[in-house]
Amino acid sequence: MTTEKSxxxxxxRGWKSNVERAxxxxxxxxxxxxxxxxxxxxxxxxxxWGHLAAVNDRLLPxxxxxxxxxxxxxxxxxxxxxxxVQLTVSGQSLKVAWQEINQKLWEGISQxxxxxxxxxxxxxxxxxxxxxxxxxxxxxxxxxTAHLAYHAGQAALARPKV
Amino acid sequence: MTTEKSxxxxxxRGWKSNVERAxxxxxxxxxxxxxxxxxxxxxxxxxxWGHLAAVNDRLLPxxxxxxxxxxxxxxxxxxxxxxxVQLTVSGQSLKVAWQEINQKLWEGISQxxxxxxxxxxxxxxxxxxxxxxxxxxxxxxxxxTAHLAYHAGQAALARPKV
Numbered sequence: 001m002t003t004e005k006s007x008x009x010x011x012x013r014g015w016k017s018n019v020e021r022a023x024x025x026x027x028x029x030x031x032x033x034x035x036x037x038x039x040x041x042x043x044x045x046x047x048x049w050g051h052l053a054a055v056n057d058r059l060l061p062x063x064x065x066x067x068x069x070x071x072x073x074x075x076x077x078x079x080x081x082x083x084x085v086q087l088t089v090s091g092q093s094l095k096v097a098w099q100e101i102n103q104k105l106w107e108g109i110s111q112x113x114x115x116x117x118x119x120x121x122x123x124x125x126x127x128x129x130x131x132x133x134x135x136x137x138x139x140x141x142x143x144x145t146a147h148l149a150y151h152a153g154q155a156a157l158a159r160p161k162v
Numbered sequence: 163m164t165t166e167k168s169x170x171x172x173x174x175r176g177w178k179s180n181v182e183r184a185x186x187x188x189x190x191x192x193x194x195x196x197x198x199x200x201x202x203x204x205x206x207x208x209x210x211w212g213h214l215a216a217v218n219d220r221l222l223p224x225x226x227x228x229x230x231x232x233x234x235x236x237x238x239x240x241x242x243x244x245x246x247v248q249l250t251v252s253g254q255s256l257k258v259a260w261q262e263i264n265q266k267l268w269e270g271i272s273q274x275x276x277x278x279x280x281x282x283x284x285x286x287x288x289x290x291x292x293x294x295x296x297x298x299x300x301x302x303x304x305x306x307t308a309h310l311a312y313h314a315g316q317a318a319l320a321r322p323k324v
Binding site: 009011 | 298304
């Protein structure tokens, strides 16, 4: 394996394991369990899950893979705080959406070459990228991996005891 | 910038921003605030901070940078759960240790070449590394970045309102 490939392989493994951890944390919870707040007065589990799904969905155009699958998630899970908007998605349909989003994402990112990864993401202009070459697809992948971990840490606090 | 350098630069930026976020979350809290649990019955802030410091300290030998600065942290913050052992470190001394550990780590990792990053870490044998080439220093860096983010998400729940 070349050095470049080895570095990218590590990042893809990190991404995958964080997606899988989130799925384990949220995927088997009942509708009632998903209503649980991670700490008193804080976000509910269903909100965190929808938030992660929406942020991952946004990666599809950001990384140049394709169109979003669920732009309707933004109003419920990104642009408004929890409990301020009626959720029109159930835990079950969220699980299906989560899997579709991450499947499509994985099909895209697992094909990228090293040079694809070092390219700019679609929200930065060619000109800005010259000044700020760290605004690459790879930087986005690592940032979103940390984002998954950040909220997984919160969700783990509310995990029902087995 | 070469592709390899760009990938590594992204990972170092991700590491640094997660270390800085943790320092912002914990660094200015009073002794009393550090006693706060992140959720009812869960870890206290001081435990999470010590835990992150201890895990980062372990990176020094794991990445082949040098000896640990604070092996005495393990008993308080890794091998035993919170509230089971008397802490012999104050918030103030933890802050000094945190900064020394992360400074020494940064001096080491910011010098690594791409090929250094793709090498095995010190807890995997040469033989095992042939079978499992993902057990590299770079994999460790990314994993520990996610570890910082995971607990930062928890600590953020207990952050005192400004």
